[in-house]
Amino acid sequence: MNEERMKISQDILSDGFGLIAASGYINNEGGQAIADAANKLMDQGCKTLLIDLDGTRIINSIGVSILLEILEKLMDEKGQLAFCNLTPTISKTFEIMGLVQYASVYPDRETAQAAIAGDASV
Amino acid sequence: MPLSDLLRLADVALSGHAGPDLPEEILRVVVEETGSRAGVLKKGDEAIARWPRTVSAQVEEATEGWSEIPFGGGEGQWCLRLLHLDRLDESVLDATRISLRAWQLREELKRSRFDERFHLWELEAIRSIATGIGGILDTETLAEELISHLVALLGVRSAHLYLGDSPQSASVVGSFGPTRLEENELEPAWRQGIYNDDLVALPLQTDAGTLGVLVASDKEARAGTEPFAANDVRLLELFAVQVTVAMEYVRLTRESLERERLKRELEMAAVIQSHLHPQQFPDLQGYRLAVRSSSSRQVAGDTYDVLIRDDALIATVTDVSGKGVGAGMIASGVHAGVRLMVTGSRDLSEVAGRINSYLAGATADNRFATFAMVSIDPDGRLRAVNAGHLPVLIRRRDGTIEEINSSGLPLGILAVASYSESVARIEPGELVALFTDGLTEAEDSDEEEFGVERVAEVTAGLAEPSAERLCDAILEAVEAFTDGATLHDDATLLVVERLANDS
Numbered sequence: 074m075n076e077e078r079m080k081i082s083q084d085i086l087s088d089g090f091g092l093i094a095a096s097g098y099i100n101n102e103g104g105q106a107i108a109d110a111a112n113k114l115m116d117q118g119c120k121t122l123l124i125d126l127d128g129t130r131i132i133n134s135i136g137v138s139i140l141l142e143i144l145e146k147l148m149d150e151k152g153q154l155a156f157c158n159l160t161p162t163i164s165k166t167f168e169i170m171g172l173v174q175y176a177s178v179y180p181d182r183e184t185a186q187a188a189i190a191g192d193a194s195v
Numbered sequence: 196m197p198l199s200d201l202l203r204l205a206d207v208a209l210s211g212h213a214g215p216d217l218p219e220e221i222l223r224v225v226v227e228e229t230g231s232r233a234g235v236l237k238k239g240d241e242a243i244a245r246w247p248r249t250v251s252a253q254v255e256e257a258t259e260g261w262s263e264i265p266f267g268g269g270e271g272q273w274c275l276r277l278l279h280l281d282r283l284d285e286s287v288l289d290a291t292r293i294s295l296r297a298w299q300l301r302e303e304l305k306r307s308r309f310d311e312r313f314h315l316w317e318l319e320a321i322r323s324i325a326t327g328i329g330g331i332l333d334t335e336t337l338a339e340e341l342i343s344h345l346v347a348l349l350g351v352r353s354a355h356l357y358l359g360d361s362p363q364s365a366s367v368v369g370s371f372g373p374t375r376l377e378e379n380e381l382e383p384a385w386r387q388g389i390y391n392d393d394l395v396a397l398p399l400q401t402d403a404g405t406l407g408v409l410v411a412s413d414k415e416a417r418a419g420t421e422p423f424a425a426n427d428v429r430l431l432e433l434f435a436v437q438v439t440v441a442m443e444y445v446r447l448t449r450e451s452l453e454r455e456r457l458k459r460e461l462e463m464a465a466v467i468q469s470h471l472h473p474q475q476f477p478d479l480q481g482y483r484l485a486v487r488s489s490s491s492r493q494v495a496g497d498t499y500d501v502l503i504r505d506d507a508l509i510a511t512v513t514d515v516s517g518k519g520v521g522a523g524m525i526a527s528g529v530h531a532g533v534r535l536m537v538t539g540s541r542d543l544s545e546v547a548g549r550i551n552s553y554l555a556g557a558t559a560d561n562r563f564a565t566f567a568m569v570s571i572d573p574d575g576r577l578r579a580v581n582a583g584h585l586p587v588l589i590r591r592r593d594g595t596i597e598e599i600n601s602s603g604l605p606l607g608i609l610a611v612a613s614y615s616e617s618v619a620r621i622e623p624g625e626l627v628a629l630f631t632d633g634l635t636e637a638e639d640s641d642e643e644e645f646g647v648e649r650v651a652e653v654t655a656g657l658a659e660p661s662a663e664r665l666c667d668a669i670l671e672a673v674e675a676f677t678d679g680a681t682l683h684d685d686a687t688l689l690v691v692e693r694l695a696n697d698s
Contacts, residue, residue: 100350101415131343131371133350134313135415141309162323166347169316171308 079103080128083110090189091119092182096128104132104139111143120152123185127158137170144176153177153192157185200224201290205297217298219244222275225291230281232260236295237274250278266292317430320344324437334358334445338369341441345411345434346371349427352413352420356438357381358399358406365407375412384408392422397435401443409435461493461520468494468523471530473501479508481573481623481694485662487670488687489633496522497631497685498530504537504570511568512629512689514584516605521562522685528557529564529606543568543580547606547614551582554607563607567629569599575621575693580614582606585635585647588654589619590626590665596651624695626660633686634669637677645676662692 079097086092091114095107111122122143132140144154155177159167167173179185204221218236222244226234235255236244242252255261255276262280266273266288273295275288324344331337338356345354353372359365362385367374375394376384383389384396385405394412398405411431413420423431476484484501496515501508513529515522532550540546547566554564565584571577579587583605586598603614621627630650637645653672657665666688673682 098346100352101417101419131347133347133415134309134316135350135417138309138417162343162347165319165323166316169319170312 079106081106081110083114085114085117085119086123086186087190089119090121090123091115091117092123092125094125094127096126099126099129099132099136099140101135101139104136108139108143111146115146115150115152120147120150121155121189122147122152123155123157123182123189125157125182125185126160126163127182129163130160132163132166137166137172140172141170144172148175153189155179155185155189157182201287201294205290205294218295219246219248221291221294221298222246225275225287226277228287229277229283231262231277231279233258233278235261235276237276239272264288317348320348321433321437324434324441332445332448334442335368337441337445338438341434341438342369342371345409345431349411349430349434350415351411352415353411355410357408357410358442361385362408368407372413376408376410381408384410390423390428393420395423395428395431397431399435399439399442401439406439406442409438464520464523465490465493465495468498468527471527472499476501477503477508479503479506479571479573482508482571483662483692483694484510484690485666485692486687486689487666488685489682490685491633491681491683492519492685494520494523495685496526497633497687498526499629499687499689500530500533501689502534502537505541506573507541508571508691509533509537509568510571510627510629510689510691511566512584512631512687513564513566514631514633514685514687515564516562518685525554525558525562525564525607528554529566533568537570541570542616543570543578544602544614544616547580547582547603548612551604551606551608551612551614552610555610558607563605565601565605565631567599569627569629569691571621571627571691571693575623577619577621577627579617579619581617582612582614583608585630585632588626588628588651589621590628590654590657590660592622592624594655594657596655598651621691621693623693624660625693626654626662626665627691628654628665628669628688629690630669630688631684631686633682633684634673634688636684637673637682637686638680639676640678645673649676660692662690665690665692 079095079102082094084092093107093110097103114122147154157179158181159178164178179188201221201224204217222234222236223246226246233250234246235242235250258278260279261276264275266275324341342354342356353375355367355374355376356369357365358368362382365381376396380389385398385408388398389396396408396410399407399409414423414427486499488497488499496518499512501510511533513526515525529550532553536546536549566582567584567587569577569579569587579599581587581599581601582603583601586600589597599617604612635645635647635650649672650669653668654665657668669688
């Protein structure tokens with residue numbers, strides 16, 4: 074198992090809809106990198122964020138707390154947060170830690186984009 | 196309307212939607228309402244918020260004109276520091292206190308809920324590991340699974356699992372992050388563990404000794420790292436127990452599978468060996484045979500064979516030193532050698548010599564086989580060769596016993612050995628008995644051996660002699676002698692009977 078340093082990219086997929094692709098260990102550094110990307114997208118007007126965790130296998134409690142802060146911030150802005158490509162272990166962790174109570178989880182990026190686009194059109 | 200602004204912020208705090216920036220927002224309103232130039236909100240010695248954000252600790256230190264206003268909050272009291280304060284309304288302080296208290300309660304509630312969920316996460320991880328133990332038999336896969344749970348739950352930057360028979364032979368079977376345990380630290384970790392602020396290494400201990408070391412290092416804090424706390428060590432100890440159980444399970448399951456595989460192979464070898472023995476004796480007019488053979492293990496070191504070559508009946512008995520599969524393989528080799536070589540030669544001493552040469556080159560130094568072979572023509576002419584084996588007994592019609600003794604070393608001891616052929620005649624009603632030392636070395640309760648003499652006595656004293664009756668009589672005598680105790684060695688008894696003319 075390697076150190077799994079966080080690799081991150083961000084993109085605006087459509088008006089108000091931002092994507093963050095993050096792979097690696099979500100610890101304090103990895104989590105902060107995701108938070109920085111989320112803040113940047115929010116500053117650019119994104120109120121809906123999809124975080125694609127393809128390639129992420131491990132998240133620790135600090136990483137979870139940072140994702141919870143991103144969720145709170147988005148909820149303050151009446152936005153929404155979604156995740157996709159979660160491993161079964163991370164999915165279970167999100168469920169236990171209450172993240173999926175307010176954030177959506179999708180199996181893959183295509184399904185997430187289609188669902189979020191569908192929500193937006195309603 | 197600053198008061199209403201502050202109360203709105205209190206409402207936000209209580210609603211649960213307030214983030215970590217709320218104290219800064221409250222401070223901003225207070226600074227504006229009191230006509231101050233800047234403000235710092237402190238709880239105890241810690242600055243919770245600064246407004247404007249450019250007011251760093253250094254700026255605060257270097258500037259004069261600060262008013263310090265404590266406003267309650269119990270232990271770790273809240274304090275407002277306002278620069279060039281213009282006016283202060285008591286109601287603003289009250290509203291500030293209410294807002295901050297609401298925010299603080301909300302934060303404590305969130306933290307408490309987070310901790311509660313984190314404990315559930317711990318339980319789930321332990322459950323997941325316990326469940327996974329039953330399904331993963333590959334040590335490295337299991338180690339990676341355990342390490343990833345450990346890294347996640349403990350919030351460390353690196354973790355390693357060492358397994359081995361000793362610190363010197365131990366190797367890393369699961370890892371995350373850079374190795375932090377120095378080579379010379381493995382031995383103390385193995386013996387009593389290492390408990391440092393930035394590294395904890397725990398030995399994995401079983402009743403049979405230490406089987407490895409679990410190492411975790413660099414416990415993360417929100418910013419950077421922090422020393423391991425007692426709770427972290429407790430959690431790591433719990434993991435160490437889980438890892439120990441998991442690895443022991445893998446080892447025991449593998450051993451069990453290996454035992455099962457060996458058992459099946461032994462069963463197969465026993466079946467193969469049993470098929471080497473004649474399934475039914477060849478028919479030679481005027482002769483009848485009987486055999487009894489038992490092995491102390493699944494695969495026997497004894498073997499026997501009966502075949503017809505050039506109208507002669509050939510009977511052999513072989514006893515390989517030692518027991519089990521190794522002995523069985525050599526016995527099978529002798530069996531095959533006899534079958535092949537008696538086809539090309541009628542000279543039994545030559546056959547024995549060639550099998551001896553083959554065995555001497557093909558077996559380990561300490562392995563050998565005793566071997567007896569008789570060839571009986573239809574007219575009763577008997578030729579025999581005995582290579583280090585017990586005597587072959589001939590029972591005459593009048594009950595007297597003749598012995599054909601060994602004429603050379605057991606097979607396989609020396610590369611070149613010579614054997615001489617013995618010659619005799621078997622008349623109708625007479626018996627030839629070949630047997631192995633499993634019978635003669637059977638012991639009674641005083642550890643006295645049954646011996647060749649008793650075999651000869653039973654043979655001599657047999658009423659109405661026949662091959663079957665002699666087999667039964669010898670085995671009954673051995674059983675009576677040992678009081679029914681199990682034989683400790685392979686035992687074989689092969690009897691050739693020349694039928695009496697009136698049979």
